[in-house]
Amino acid sequence: MNIQEYMQELGKQARTAAKVLARTQSSVKNKALEAIAQQLEQQHDQLLSANAKDLEAGQNLAAALRDRLALNDSRISSMIEGLRQMIALPDPVGEITDLKYQPSGIQVGKMRVPLGVVGIIYESRPNVTADAAGLCLKSGNATILRGGSEAIHSNQAIAQCIQTGLAEVGLPKSLIQVVETTDRAAVGELIRLSKYVDVIIPRGGKGLIDRNTQEANVPVIKHLDGICHTYIDDKADYDKAIAIAYNAKTQRYGTCNTMETLLIEETIAKKILPKLVEKYQEAGVEIRGCQLTYNLLPNIQLATDEDWDTEYLAAILSIKMVKNLDEAMEHIRLHSSQHTDAIITEDWSRARRFLNEVDSSSVMVNTSTRFADGFEYGLGAEIGISTDKFHARGPVGLEGLTSQKYIVLGDGQIRQ
Amino acid sequence: MNIQEYMQELGKQARTAAKVLARTQSSVKNKALEAIAQQLEQQHDQLLSANAKDLEAGQNLAAALRDRLALNDSRISSMIEGLRQMIALPDPVGEITDLKYQPSGIQVGKMRVPLGVVGIIYESRPNVTADAAGLCLKSGNATILRGGSEAIHSNQAIAQCIQTGLAEVGLPKSLIQVVETTDRAAVGELIRLSKYVDVIIPRGGKGLIDRNTQEANVPVIKHLDGICHTYIDDKADYDKAIAIAYNAKTQRYGTCNTMETLLIEETIAKKILPKLVEKYQEAGVEIRGCQLTYNLLPNIQLATDEDWDTEYLAAILSIKMVKNLDEAMEHIRLHSSQHTDAIITEDWSRARRFLNEVDSSSVMVNTSTRFADGFEYGLGAEIGISTDKFHARGPVGLEGLTSQKYIVLGDGQIRQ
Numbered sequence: 039m040n041i042q043e044y045m046q047e048l049g050k051q052a053r054t055a056a057k058v059l060a061r062t063q064s065s066v067k068n069k070a071l072e073a074i075a076q077q078l079e080q081q082h083d084q085l086l087s088a089n090a091k092d093l094e095a096g097q098n099l100a101a102a103l104r105d106r107l108a109l110n111d112s113r114i115s116s117m118i119e120g121l122r123q124m125i126a127l128p129d130p131v132g133e134i135t136d137l138k139y140q141p142s143g144i145q146v147g148k149m150r151v152p153l154g155v156v157g158i159i160y161e162s163r164p165n166v167t168a169d170a171a172g173l174c175l176k177s178g179n180a181t182i183l184r185g186g187s188e189a190i191h192s193n194q195a196i197a198q199c200i201q202t203g204l205a206e207v208g209l210p211k212s213l214i215q216v217v218e219t220t221d222r223a224a225v226g227e228l229i230r231l232s233k234y235v236d237v238i239i240p241r242g243g244k245g246l247i248d249r250n251t252q253e254a255n256v257p258v259i260k261h262l263d264g265i266c267h268t269y270i271d272d273k274a275d276y277d278k279a280i281a282i283a284y285n286a287k288t289q290r291y292g293t294c295n296t297m298e299t300l301l302i303e304e305t306i307a308k309k310i311l312p313k314l315v316e317k318y319q320e321a322g323v324e325i326r327g328c329q330l331t332y333n334l335l336p337n338i339q340l341a342t343d344e345d346w347d348t349e350y351l352a353a354i355l356s357i358k359m360v361k362n363l364d365e366a367m368e369h370i371r372l373h374s375s376q377h378t379d380a381i382i383t384e385d386w387s388r389a390r391r392f393l394n395e396v397d398s399s400s401v402m403v404n405t406s407t408r409f410a411d412g413f414e415y416g417l418g419a420e421i422g423i424s425t426d427k428f429h430a431r432g433p434v435g436l437e438g439l440t441s442q443k444y445i446v447l448g449d450g451q452i453r454q
Numbered sequence: 455m456n457i458q459e460y461m462q463e464l465g466k467q468a469r470t471a472a473k474v475l476a477r478t479q480s481s482v483k484n485k486a487l488e489a490i491a492q493q494l495e496q497q498h499d500q501l502l503s504a505n506a507k508d509l510e511a512g513q514n515l516a517a518a519l520r521d522r523l524a525l526n527d528s529r530i531s532s533m534i535e536g537l538r539q540m541i542a543l544p545d546p547v548g549e550i551t552d553l554k555y556q557p558s559g560i561q562v563g564k565m566r567v568p569l570g571v572v573g574i575i576y577e578s579r580p581n582v583t584a585d586a587a588g589l590c591l592k593s594g595n596a597t598i599l600r601g602g603s604e605a606i607h608s609n610q611a612i613a614q615c616i617q618t619g620l621a622e623v624g625l626p627k628s629l630i631q632v633v634e635t636t637d638r639a640a641v642g643e644l645i646r647l648s649k650y651v652d653v654i655i656p657r658g659g660k661g662l663i664d665r666n667t668q669e670a671n672v673p674v675i676k677h678l679d680g681i682c683h684t685y686i687d688d689k690a691d692y693d694k695a696i697a698i699a700y701n702a703k704t705q706r707y708g709t710c711n712t713m714e715t716l717l718i719e720e721t722i723a724k725k726i727l728p729k730l731v732e733k734y735q736e737a738g739v740e741i742r743g744c745q746l747t748y749n750l751l752p753n754i755q756l757a758t759d760e761d762w763d764t765e766y767l768a769a770i771l772s773i774k775m776v777k778n779l780d781e782a783m784e785h786i787r788l789h790s791s792q793h794t795d796a797i798i799t800e801d802w803s804r805a806r807r808f809l810n811e812v813d814s815s816s817v818m819v820n821t822s823t824r825f826a827d828g829f830e831y832g833l834g835a836e837i838g839i840s841t842d843k844f845h846a847r848g849p850v851g852l853e854g855l856t857s858q859k860y861i862v863l864g865d866g867q868i869r870q
Binding site for chain 2: 057277406431
């Protein structure tokens with residue numbers, strides 16, 4: 039069978055399985071999650087030995103990539119724990135909201151329903167296989183998973199646990215399918231399988247996501263990068279500003295919600311920056327400042343134009359002084375990736391303007407951009423973060439994997 | 455300037471104008487709607503004479519197309535009335551919902567925001583120019599309108615009124631732009647202008663929508679066709695069943711929410727169909743039945759396989775007898791366009807199953823499919839009906855032209 043036929047076949051089976059899942063009760067979905075968790079426990083050693091094969095084949099991979107690829111006791115436990123947490127989350131499917139009588143006498147409301155079939159394309163982390171499969175199952179969607187070729191043995195071992203778990207509770211195995219070929223053409227087919235796939239969620243580097251988005255005819259939930267800003271206004275509280283700006287950069291460097299550029303009003307900069315930059319430098323953060331910042335603190339580097347558009351994902355921070363809120367928001371408009379941007383201020387009207395006017399998926403006042411996360415937002419889980427406006431925006435949890443249909447209840451009403 | 459540059463330029467201007475509109479107060483948007491309405495009143499004669507040019511140029515058009523193209527006093531009044539109704543609707547932009555404290559102490563909620571720039575592609579009806587422009591303006595979106603080439607003079611005359619109205623209240627004219635060329639290449643450019651356009655809404659025939667969807671790299675809100683079903687269950691109330699099934703077909707023939715296929719349980723068919731079909735035939739509806747229906751009522755036509763997949767948009771109805779609810783839902787799964795499907799039954803469990811399991815944008819119990827409409831649903835207005843699951847589903851009103859961003863309010867919280 040060629041790749042095209044193979045992917046069509048996966049799609050067809052997923053579509054059929056999705057129909058079964060749409061009418062499956064919450065309790066059965068939860069039993070399946072538990073059965074998969076138990077399989078992962080029982081197959082612990084097999085998972086490690088499958089992963090060892092991948093690691094051996096990937097000896098030439100970069101260290102960071104090898105780290106993401108590696109499974110160990112704690113990563114397997116956290117996959118299992120993640121599935122059990124999903125059991126505790128409320129089932130989004132079937133929720134009815136806004137049910138109201140209309141003048142004609144009909145009652146109109148919305149019922150939450152699964153999207154149908156979700157395609158997940160990801161890179162080296164094998165734990166995504168279990169996480170994504172679990173979230174899709176809980177939200178009533180069939181899933182086609184396409185992991186990185188470097189993780190193929192690990193992913194197939196996890197897939198085996200998933201399939202066995204599904205079968206144990208009498209659900210079709212084709213609900214959650216892992217693409218078994220490492221041929222890259224499979225990705226090209228998957229993103230154009232609009233007949234069978236309702237949405238694609240790519241998880242990985244910008245290159246992967248950009249490529250998938252350009253070529254897809256299936257809708258894509260994506261975030262390309264996280265160039266997040268914090269603006270310290272001259273009405274900011276001194277201590278809060280330092281604590282938040284420090285946290286937003288240093289709490290973790292490699293995450294998409296980490297601040298990459300600090301904007302600061304000129305007059306308060308002289309008071310705050312010397313102490314703040316000292317703290318950053320103690321933590322090993324390299325500072326690249328605009329000319330004014332450089333004039334104030336000559337022991338930093340001078341930023342280039344490119345810095346304002348760079349997601350460092352590293353212990354590097356660019357700092358720019360601005361005249362006022364308008365200049366800060368203009369910088370954000372030009373350089374933000376519309377992921378997460380924050381203002382630090384005690385000024386009511388400026389906080390309101392920032393909240394209203396900044397066009398990012400998360401807009402914050404007096405807190406750290408590091409909070410932009412499905413768990414911190416109370417979603418219970420997160421399958422990705424969308425910087426698009428269409429469909430879901432910001433952290434995407436179970437609700438983002440669903441849609442709403444209208445339901446209309448009558449008692450014989452006809453239209454006049 | 456070539457078409458590509460021209461469309462890029464429109465897109466760029468729309469994007470800039472959208473930024474202005476996003477921070478424009480409700481009262482100003484409402485004043486703009488009123489100013490446009492007054493312009494349409496004042497330019498009444500100019501609108502008619504521009505329309506006369508289109509009608510003269512379109513003498514060879516089919517009668518139905520000429521009818522859609524024609525403006526008259528009542529159609530101009532209804533454009534004006536439509537704009538004034540929008541003034542009365544609540545502004546969706548800025549609405550904050552679900553604002554809740556999280557364990558960390560941050561407050562997380564969602565704020566409704568405009569999508570940005572909306573591209574509308576439509577066919578001959580010039581009134582869409584005013585309706586769509588008004589809805590997009592009210593929901594805070596800039597709009598690029600591309601009407602049918604046969605309506606170019608009418609659309610430009612309406613555009614003139616819109617631009618004057620915008621200017622009167624100090625809003626940029628580029629908020630609502632009408633494409634001034636009739637070159638079809640402009641459509642091809644518009645649907646691939648993802649840099650500047652956030653969503654495309656095609657309004658028109660299936661061919662137009664299909665083409666746009668295949669080629670677009672901008673998300674599309676679309677509905678392709680309306681093959682709507684009504685299933686009369688054997689537990690249906692006799693009088694309600696007849697009244698609803700009659701209304702769903704005959705209240706209007708040319709609309710997408712008109713029933714095209716009647717499904718009926720075999721045992722109740724013998725009781726209901728003779729009277730119901732007689733009523734249809736008195737109204738001039740041609741009946742095409744399955745073999746069993748034909749056996750019961752030989753004065754009808756025998757349906758072909760093709761009938762089950764046809765949107766007649768005419769005084770034709772196909773009727774099929776089924777054994778039970780499962781067979782009815784299976785027929786709907788195979789043949790429905792997922793627009794609107796209804797069940798007539800007094801049986802609680804079957805009604806619940808139908809509501810849960812039928813995967814259409816509107817699912818109804820004991821009422822007429824003709825109610826699937828933004829006004830009847832209380833949305834106040836409608837820019838289209840989406841049969842997709844992604845983003846909006848069912849009738850799309852002001853809310854469907856918006857998205858939600860997360861807002862996070864803190865008081866110095868940092869992430870641990």
